[in-house]
Amino acid sequence: MTDYPFATEVITEVDLKSRVVELGQAISNDYLDRSPLFVVVLTGSVLFAADLVRNVAADSEVDFLGLNRYGEGGRIGIAMDLAAPVFDRNVIIVEDIGDTGLTLKVLRRMMTDRGAASVSTAARFDKTRRRVTDVPIEYRGFEVGDEFLVGYGLDWQGVYRNLRSIWAVMDIEAFVRDPKVLSKQLHSG
Ligand code: XMP
Ligand code: MG
Numbered sequence: 001m002t003d004y005p006f007a008t009e010v011i012t013e014v015d016l017k018s019r020v021v022e023l024g025q026a027i028s029n030d031y032l033d034r035s036p037l038f039v040v041v042l043t044g045s046v047l048f049a050a051d052l053v054r055n056v057a058a059d060s061e062v063d064f065l066g067l068n069r070y071g072e073g074g075r076i077g078i079a080m081d082l083a084a085p086v087f088d089r090n091v092i093i094v095e096d097i098g099d100t101g102l103t104l105k106v107l108r109r110m111m112t113d114r115g116a117a118s119v120s121t122a123a124r125f126d127k128t129r130r131r132v133t134d135v136p137i138e139y140r141g142f143e144v145g146d147e148f149l150v151g152y153g154l155d156w157q158g159v160y161r162n163l164r165s166i167w168a169v170m171d172i173e174a175f176v177r178d179p180k181v182l183s184k185q186l187h188s189g
Contacts, residue, residue, distance in 0.1 A: 011166035024055020044096030047153040087115035
């Protein structure tokens, strides 16, 4: 792991890769004869979903859902709906990170209301300590701390989704002043 003043690498690319294999095996075992529909929550989960589905042996389908969040209260709306009907499907919600748990709660209810046969959740990361509502995460990649994370799909103002590993923001003010601060650090050698 390398330390930089603005952010620290907390999960390496190697660890991300080996964990997604384990998650894929667990899902393969549980869904062997149930053809899951992966509901991928845009945009942060796209990298995780691409790695996850390649590690699931069961026949599956993939669809995408875009969300809007309004204000600090975080009211959640649909920006882009699924193309596939959810009725009678075995849905696996694919999220980048569970935080308060409110998003996952809303999504699970949405899938149940649409008549899903079953609903489970795969989340790449889980800020367990920040949970304000009780919601299950059946397939959890890594438990993480409270720090804001970037990389592997996670962004700061749209930047850093392409980083191959996970970085914890150590100096929030520096990122607020200049969103590209980590980028500059990484490229300065
Ligand atoms: P809730 O609180 O509803 O929110 O569980 C989950 C959403 O919050 C975002 N989130 C993050 N995004 N780095 C990010 O890039 C983080 O450290 C982080 N923590 C939460 C994310 O969009 C997730 O879907
Ligand atoms: Mg984001």
